[in-house]
Amino acid sequence: MKNTVILGAMTIAGLAAGAAAAGTLDDVKARGKLNCGVTTGLVGFAAPDANGEWKGFDVAVCRAVAAAVLGDSTAVEFVPTTGKTRFTALASGEIDMLARNTTWTFSRDVDLKFEFTGVNYYDGQGFMVPKELGVSSAKELDGATVCIQTGTTTELNLADFFRSNNISYEPVPIETNAEAQQQYLAGACDVYTTDASGLAATRATFDAPDAHVLLPEIISKEPLGPLVRHGDHEWGDVVRWTLNALVTAEELGVTSANLSEMAAGTNNPEINRLLGTEGTLGEMLGLSADWGKNALAAGGNYGEVFAKNIGEDTPIGLARGLNAQWTQGGLLYSPPFR
């Protein structure tokens, strides 16, 4: 028994010691590699492709940060995390940043002591059911068995939704998206609920995607974004402004096609500041002057990343919707590079 106590204390002490370390930017530079937490596999957002290479919308954020800091978009160690392990992994210092379609909430920001560095996807929780059930609204789901991923905000939203509509349900808690998909297809649950983007991505991998419908109700706001540990503001700034650089680049029309041309210098001072030919923004961040150019070279601007991974031409087929630029009626609005 004594041994158990000692081992437990050592583990906890080890975890805590990791959390106390600061200066993530220096750590990453010294290591020459970015440790980035992603999902265990959600096609379109983060999943290894046939060659074992991680691809996706969240993965692109990791690659952009790695390119901005280290100048090499492949210098990323992807750490798959589940809904349950992700926060421990970040708090303990096992990963430098988490880009795992994680919802920005008050308690995660304030109580769990994390810092959300922006929103890369505005989402909401939806429901998917087999078409043959003949259900057209989530309010008809009284008595249904619902598969949910544990350790997510969806679990709480679900309880709230059914409670406020005064209908009952039976939850089936599932650890990962892949297991949930298997359970849902085997008919162990009638409904699968998670973020609408995740549902679309999951449905795209089915043999017969048309046999399943997404219900019209979106029952919550789910602003998904990358996050870092609270208290390390230099590192937080790097991640925040890398994401802003991708958004600003789309707004200013900088694409991977015209990047090298623009990097030679343009008439637009903001583009010049973004790409490092004017001003000292890179130096202020503690990075090289061409950090913005490197970040964009990794996978293009926000619009290109979106179109390539989850856009309408991909099997996932998500429309820009809320995730369009503010000039196009969406919510994407980056603070100015000045």
Place this chain on the structure above:
Amino acid sequence: MSTLTDPPKEQFRLSMLVNDTRYRSLTFQAIAALVLALAIWYLGNNLLQNLRAAGLNISYDFLGNSAGYDINQRLIEYDNQDSHGRAALVGILNTLLVAFLACITATIFGVIAGVLRLSNNWLVSKLMAVYVEVFRNIPVLIWIIIIFTIMTAVMPGPREFRGAEPTASMLFDLFAFTNRGVYTPMPVFGNGFFASTALNWLVVLAVLAGSFFVMRRVEAKATATQEETGERPKTLLIALAVWIIPFALLMLAMGLTWEVPELKGFNFKGGIKIGGPLIALWFALSIYTGAFIAENVRAGIQAISKGQSEAAAALGLRPSRTMNLVVLPQALRVIIPPLISNFLNITKNSSLAIAVGYADITATLGGITLNQTGRAIECVLLLMLFYLTASLIISMVMNVYNSSVKLKER
């Protein structure tokens, strides 16, 4: 003149602590204890300092906050507005339920397989050997997942019971086997003595216990008569009367009816639901641990000298009676100590429940609560405390039983 002198009084010198074998072991033990205490103090202090530096403090206030999530299997009343503490309690009861069920069935499987493995029938003994080797050499998590997957894939969904020509139907119109669990009829007391169901069941238990004690008296009397006259009076009819009549009268008085499960909406409603996750976990833990228990039983039986069964055979006892009356009671003394550790393993292995979505304590307190509140250290400490307490209680109970059956030296 002779004087008796006392042997020179030995002076205690510091060097004796190392050089004198009488003190040496004490010295080393004291040093080891000191080092251990220092190490624990250092680790504890390090933990507290780092927690403070990270701005974390240990607090159990969250247990009183509203949990906000639902649990699919509840042995006590619970809804998502109840506290995290109550959610943890629901989880604890679920853990204890599956551990209790699995301990019983694993023992049954183990005893049967262990005895049959020693059978003279070549096929039976080899089959049991295969069972033991296959089941104990594959991790229990894999068994849990295999059984659950087979269950969800093979059993019909509730949907298939519907329609004019359903592809699945209920057994005797009473039992429904679906991929979400098994639904059985539930006894309901129309005019019970109390408003609460639990109290009514206590009445039933009390009546059954009464019957049991009456039967003990009857048996004791029969034994006394047998020892006096050499002939045992027949007690079968009395036994039937003692067990059945009070029970039947009670059921009549309480107005027993059966609530049969019925397909309503998405699922079966009414009756008792034994959820798929519970069945998968229960069965997997039973067959896995049963394989270990089978080996314990075999070892126990082989530890009994062959002379015992030969003597029993010489007295004309049939092999089954030899096993039940002569060999197994003696073998129990060897079987029980390792059986305790198998029961502890079942309890601890039940924490794999989340793999199939069973809401045990690790899934509620150590999973959802931990995640939603972010109080990892507090939750893990509570989990450790729970499993430690549960294990110690199981060992205590089994040790009491062990001392009641072990060889008494007089």
